[in-house]
Amino acid sequence: MLRMTTPPVAKRIPFTRSFHGDDVVDDYAWLADRENPDTIPYLTAENAYTEQATAHLAGLRETLFDEIKRRTQETDLSVPSRKGDWWHYSRTEEGKQYAIHCRLRAEPGVTTPPETKDGTPLPGEEVVLDENALAGDEAFLSLGAFDISPDDRLLAYSTDFAGDERFTLRIRDLGTGKDLADEVPNTSYGTAWSADGTELFYLTVDDAWRPHRVWRHTVGTPADQDTIVFEEPDERFWVGVGLSRSEAYVIIQASSKTTSEVRVLDAAAATGEPRLIAPRRDGVEYSVDHQAAGPNRPERFLVLHNDGAENFTLATAPIDAPAEWTPLIPHDPAVRLADVDAFAGHVVVHLRKDGLTGLRVLTEGEPDRDLTFPEAVYTVEPAGNPDYGTTLFRLHYTSLVTPDSVYDCDLATGELTLRKQQPVLGGYEPDAYEQFREWATAPDGTKVPISIVARKDTPRDGSAPCLLYGYGAYEISIDPWFSVARLSLLDRGFVFAVAHVRGGGELGRHWYDDGKLLRKKNTFTDFIAAAHRVVEAGWTSTERLVARGGSAGGLLMGAIANMAPEAFRAIVADVPFVDALTSILDPSLPLTVTEWEEWGDPLHDPEAYAYIRSYAPYDNVEARPYPALLVLAGLNDTRVLYHEPAKWVAKLRAAGANDVLLRTEMGAGHSGPSGRYDAWREAAFATAFIIDVAGAAPA
Incomplete structure (x- = not known):
């Protein structure tokens, strides 16, 4: 249990926010001002308090770090x-x-x-x-770009040393190993080379940190001579840039949450003008890859789109008439087509069916082939595949009990060859663990899948501790994955479960649509239903159930803390999006305008305002019993700004919630520490808290 000392007290300076006739007093709005002389001292004091309150866990944290380290092959090499x-x-x-x-x-x-x-x-x-x-x-490093030119002479790479996702782009001569004089500050993710490696395309952002411009840089010239190739004025749209797998085209994609538009540029004529594939239409999303001519087919574009097809369909389009789409894979309401990879002789489609990921191989003149795998719960996804002319398809396979495994699939026969499985040192035995699929029933009758893993000797009488994880936004699916760090929980008798709540994409596009905008509360009630189900099924008890989620999943954590605090012993919220209404009302903040199609537009729509107001965690804190809370934040986070979790913790304490801890990484951003040893220590910190509050036995 936590050993509580006297927590910091954030000063209260009332600030009134008024929208749509609603006056809201925010006592902690001042924390949003990083330059306020009291802000950093307050965060520092919270960190010191958290360290003091969990000092009794120092030995356990070190033990957990050593367990992760001992199980990891530290000197290792990926499959080439x-x-x-x-x-x-x-x-x-x-x-x-x-x-x-x-x-x-x-x-x-x-x-x-x-x-x-x-x-x-x-x-x-x-x-x-x-x-x-x-x-x-430097205490932090993140790469934004790592892109070798088609002629293998040059490397474009970009670095961030703060965690704020503001990258400096550089070019390295691979013949000499030296960086050229070329340097471009404040770039975003995404680059593309011309065919001859003399031109490099990259992205910059606007004041709200939205990628909105594609630039062309001529190698060896100053950045101030770079040319704007494309600019997106609509603040709902983000821009991306990359090469087709064939490397024949630079692909520029502008996408909102519901609409997209693609332009292509001949990589061999990189100083030309991009050509539009099809003009944007509200609600129509599409993406494009290129396939060169084959023995029995012309050169073509492959277009994955949802025009009249909720779960997407795959079409082909002539090079000289790219808006004319001819179906290649018809729409199937039971199968969500997620992406497509074009190769010289094959097409590989990534899909979702029955809540699981899958891969389908299309070969000219032969029946389509779905790859099959033995486990009931698993994840399969592409792994690199940079060679357009290959006859092998590299994929990753994993499950809750199977370490990440790299396979090569023979595209002609479907035969799988295991190239490597992630080593787990110390005698890991997969047969000692079991994975299951449970189903919860939401208040509206919807069946919600839950993926579960535990040791085979874990009792099923409600006495085991359990960690229940959730996310539920942006159509992002939390598919089963193997974790070395998780073994430290399982070997202490924990059950680990993932609630595949609405707002994610596990069961197709409708699963996402039913958990966004004015149906967002389904995400929260699904998770609460999953919590009740793992208790009813005997996996755990309310007194030993811990919930965890991060970012938009942190919004989920804040919502369930208000809606069903009695259902959980504790909650861990990583970089939580808990001051949602305040942030979504401010169009100057990163992500806000682009996310109105995800959450609603409370600035201009009173109905959206009232709905978000009714569930936003910060706005709904009340004097009620709360479970123990560990809240993790990043000072340099540009996605969920540090002050959201800081304000939330301050308001929770003022409402009488005493078992609340805030820990802010002072030199990192949204993803936490960048170095692997630092990340392991961060994992050990949170895991120690979870073990302690759930009362787990020694390993």
Whole structure:
């Protein structure tokens, strides 16, 4: 249990917000001002208080960190992927925080990747980029771009040393290993090379940190001479840029939450003008890949779209008439088509069916082939595949009990070859664990899937502690995944469960639509129903149930804390989006305008205002019993600004919630610490809290 000392008290300075006839007093609005002389001292005091209140867990945290470290093969090497004349891979070294990116000359005709058993450097390798050397003494490092030119001469890469996702773009000569003078500050994710490697396309952002401009940079020239290739004026739309898998086209995509529009530019004529595929129409989303001519087909675009097809359909379009779409895979209301990869001789479609991910191979003149896997609950997804001419398809496979496994699929036969499975040191035995699928019933009668994993010897009489995880937004699916850190919970008798609530995409587009806008509360009631179900089924008891979620899942955590605090012993909220109404009312903030199609527009729509007001966690804090709370934040977070969790904690304390802890990473952003050892310590901190409040037994 927590050993509570005297918590910090945030001063109260009333600030009145008035919209649509509603006057709301916010006592902690001042925390949004990072330059306020009291803001950083308050966050620092909260960190000190949290450290003091959990000091009795210091030994357990160290034990958990050691368990993660002992189970991890620290010196390791990814399975090399071939592209052209090179094998590309990354490796890690014991004691170093970050990856080292490498390449190795490939022998002609060899498709089997080099052996990588012990993780040591491969003979003859070239180091392309060592993130450890880049980081130096910096406490944080994140790469935004890592893009090798089609002729293998140059590397475009970008770095962020604060966690605020503001990247500086540079170009490295791979022949010399030296960076060129080219440097572009304040760029976003996404780059694309011209066919000859002389032009580089990149993105910049507006004041709300929305990627809105595509630029063309000529290698060897100053950045102030770069040219704007495309600019998106509509604040609902984000812009992305990349190469088609064939590397024949630069693809520029503008997308809102409900509508998209694509332009293409011949990569061999990179100074030309982008060409529109099809003009945007409200509610129609589409994406494009390119496939060169084959023995029995013309050159074509592949268009994945939802025009008249809720779960999307795949079409083809002529190069000279790209708005004319001919169905290739008809719409199936039971199958959500998620993405498509075009290769010289095949097409691979990523899909979702029955709540699980899948892959379908399309070969000219042959029946479509769905790849099959043995487990009842699993995740399968593409893994790289940079070579357009390959006859092998690289994929990742994992489940709640199966470590991440890298396979090559022979596209002609469907045969799978295991190239590597994530090592789990210390004698991990998958057969000691079981995974299950449960179903909860939501208040409106909807069946909500729950994925569960536990040791086989875990009792099913309600006595086991349980961690229930949830997200539920943006059509993002929380598919089953293996976690080394999770073993520390399972081996202490925990049940781990994922509630696949509405707002995610696990059961198709309707599952997302039923958990957004004026149906957002379904996300919260689904999770509460899942909490009741794991108790009713004997997996745990209310007194030993801990909930966890982050970002939009942190909004979920805040909502359930208000709606059903009695259902949980504790809640862990990572970078939680808890001051949702205030943020969505401010169009100057990052993400706000683009997300009105996700949450509603409370600034202009009174109905949306009233609905968000009714569930926003910060606005609905009251004097009621709350479960114990651990709230994790990042000072440099540009997605959920640090002051949202800080204000929430202050208001909870003022309402009498005493078992509340706030921990702010003072040198990181939305994703927390960047180095792997730092991330393991962060995982150990939260896991120790969970073990303590749930009263788990020793491992």
